[in-house]
Amino acid sequence: MTASSRPHPGFTAAQVDLTFPFHLLFDKDLHIGHLGPSLARTCPDVAVGSLLNTHFELLRPEIQPTFEGLCSATNYVTLWQHRASGLSLRGQTLLTEDMDKLILLWKPWVEDNAELLQYGLQLNDFALHDAIPDMLQVIQAQKIAFQDVRKLAQKLQAQRAELTRAHQDLQEQYELLSQSRENLAKKEEETRKLAMIAACTDNVVILTDAQGRVEWVNAAFSRTTGYTLEEARGKAPGEILQGPQSDPWVINYMAKQLERGLGYKAELINYTKSRQPYWIQIEVQPIINEQGDITHFIAIERDTTEARNFRESLKKATEQAKAANAAKSEFLSNMSHEIRTPMNAVLGLAQLLKRETLTETQSDMVRRILAAGQSLLAILNDVLDFSKIEAGHLRLDQHPFDLADVLDKLDGLTRATALGRGLEFHIHLGPGIGGLWLGDALRLEQVLLNLVSNAVKFTAQGSVSVEVKLLEANPERSRIGFEVRDTGVGISPEARAKLFTPFTQADSSISRRFGGTGLGLAISRQLVELMGGKIEVESQEGVGSRFRFELPLRPAGEGAIRPDGPTPNTVDQEPRLTGLRVLAVDDSRMNLDVVERVLTAEGAIASLSADGQQAINLLRGQPDGFDIVLMDLQMPVMDGMTATRTIRQELGLLDLPIIAFTAGVLETQRETAVRSGLNDFLAKPIEIEALVAMVQRWTTRRLPVPQPCRAAFPPDSGESSRLPAIPGIDHERAAQTLGQDRDFFLDLLGRLISDYANAAERLRSQLAAGQTDDAARLLHTLKSNAGHLGAMPLVNATLALETALLEGQTDLETPLMTFTRELNALIQAGRTWIRPTEPA
């Protein structure tokens, strides 16, 4: 091959070194013939003449690094490694023209900048056409760029986090702001409303700064004081409003409070612009901002001049009225005493004179003196009563009383007079009014006496009747109607108009004919009104009149104590039930004995039955044989309510009064009793007067003419008449039932001890066996028997146990123990006085 036929012209060795600084020439024996300058520098261990494979390892391709093998790889990319340094050399293999040498055209193969230093490579180790340094630059630039991007990303992330935080802060701020705006709007609205109120109120409103200088006043301020806002602004209110009569102590107090920043209330005199004084009540409060500083004071003033003046005049009037009242009371008291004293003397002397032996004329004179004196006393009482009522000094009593007693008294005071004038006289107490009521019995008597006396006075012929009815039953407040009817002269409409006017009668002729002060009806009207009622009158001249009033009365309730009645019957008093046929029904022999004694003493004819069936049998045989029945409720064989129903329904005795003899514990028992046909209730233990009054009340029409009768009880004749002093016995109670009959008392005591000595054990057995009815009956009977004897502790203990049993209480131990204790105490105390009798 000639030089001219070479495809390319030949290069010089220097050009080859420049172009391929890492070239290497070797022969067929693999001896190195020549190295490029950079190869020689970077691989100093490689010497010309040394074996190729000693210094360099063929990594790619995987062929035998023989001359022949390498000849076959001239078309492959080769990768060698300098064994000593590890430098990788990439390149290709060329066969020389004479075909007995091979040239390795290498470039150092590095992957990053650091390897340049590692292998001691320089830029001029790379041919100008070699892009490896450029690639390294690119790689490094990219690495740096990635670092920049990463840094940017981190910064962005941090900024984002900060932004998020800032956003949250902003959000919170926004919410706070919104809240503040809302609060502000609310406060503004509130302020607006308050400003409106302040502006429109009639009270003076003053707003000052923290130093107490006026900033604002409302219209009422200008109206009241005469000062405008401009005149007041900037001044302390006291400067323009206070004056000579303004209390300096109050002014000083107000100033001190302001200094301390405290609110206050005060009353003092202010002055208008025209220096007119007026009283104010002032309230001042500080206004404090959110930082706790006082920004303003607000004062509200109310003109109290009129109120003060009114208070003063009221005080004066009250004092005057009190003085007048006191003077009046003193006058009444003095007059009452001054008049009564000589009147008592006149009447007393007249009565004494009456007992002397007098001629007929003298007796007549004494009678007239007495009548006149009593009239005068009555007039005096009327006048004093009237004055008391007018002066508001009359006080009504609120004590338990029995309406039957009131009517009894009324009857006693007026019947004789009525009958004496040839009039019919009736007093009727309606059903359901039995028992005690709370009120002033005396004043009620006074009213009824006045009305009945008038009726009797103004009735020449015919009748006078009194009716008392229960109009409405209510445990708190019942209504009771009272009516007084007469067939008298009647009252004209003109006279009726002024009937209740004090000091007037129907007409002047009445006072001439009938006398009287004209105060009676006025007093009655006022008394009825004081008691919560109102008197009405209906009348027809020549026919008669009817006076009626209603009173609200409250039942006295369980446990109310009947007021002391009249003293027990004595020798001088006449029997009160003479001829009455009374059927007493009770399973207790002791009870029957007591009732029989009382009835007999009062002149009644007593029949006795031991149970309801016996009573039915008696009544069936003698339907008209009795005037009244006294019926115990709890009895064996047939109880009282069943017997009553039978009497009403089977025997048809609807008009026969049947009175329940019981201490019915529960209200429901009373109601049931009334529904069964019973008319009234009589409490056990029996009280003579109550028994007599009850019988009398229910047998009024049947009362025959009273006849003398023996005394109910033996006269008081010394020791044997007195009841023994036994612990647990109330003598007064016992005497009310038994009188002073000691023997009768001891007999009853002996029977009680005999019959009930083992009552506690019997009760326990009955209760254990569930025989509650038997136990209740035992307690019921014992209670009434003990009551006859006045054994109140035992009565109360028995009542408590009976109540607990009937109410269905499960724990009876406590009341049972109390009952046992009281029973044993009475028995022990009583045994020293009696010899026990055989049990009944």
Added chain:
Amino acid sequence: MYGMVTKAIGEMVIERFGDDAWDEVKRKADVDVDVFISNDGYPDEMTYRLVGAASELLNMPVEDILIEFGRHWILNTAMEGYGPLIRAGGQTLPEFLEQLPNFHTRLSMILPHLSPPRFVCTDITEHSLNLHYHTHRPGLTPFVLGIMQGLGTLYATPLNITLTSSKAEGADHDVFHIAWSTPEAA
């Protein structure tokens, strides 16, 4: 200019005056860039504004800023990012300077938007050469001076640099006469 330049300015300011100072420089120069991406292009005038703002805020003449920047460019930026390549540029300062033209040529190939200056070394002796600095960018002569000083420090070769021809004074290009006393291997 590529981001590596403005980034390098920032690094220099931060190193000497702190982060707040650099933030202030950027604010004053109206530069709203948090992180400069090294191989991303930015307007030349941004670099001028940053240099101007730094001069004002740091109370240093612009020339001093640029000289300092040139030194920083070699001793910090180039060495940190491209240390081995810089070192591969030559074992001695004269070698490096002789390779400078090739260096910039290679740079322009891999950074297509780079319009690098052109350096030509003439009158090369054992102890001096003339470095011809051709650029279309005005005012960066102090920067090149700083680079030369940095290279002198890098190669531990005390240099004596004289601007023998100034474009600012009407010459075609800047010519630096660089003389050294005892060149040592880097």
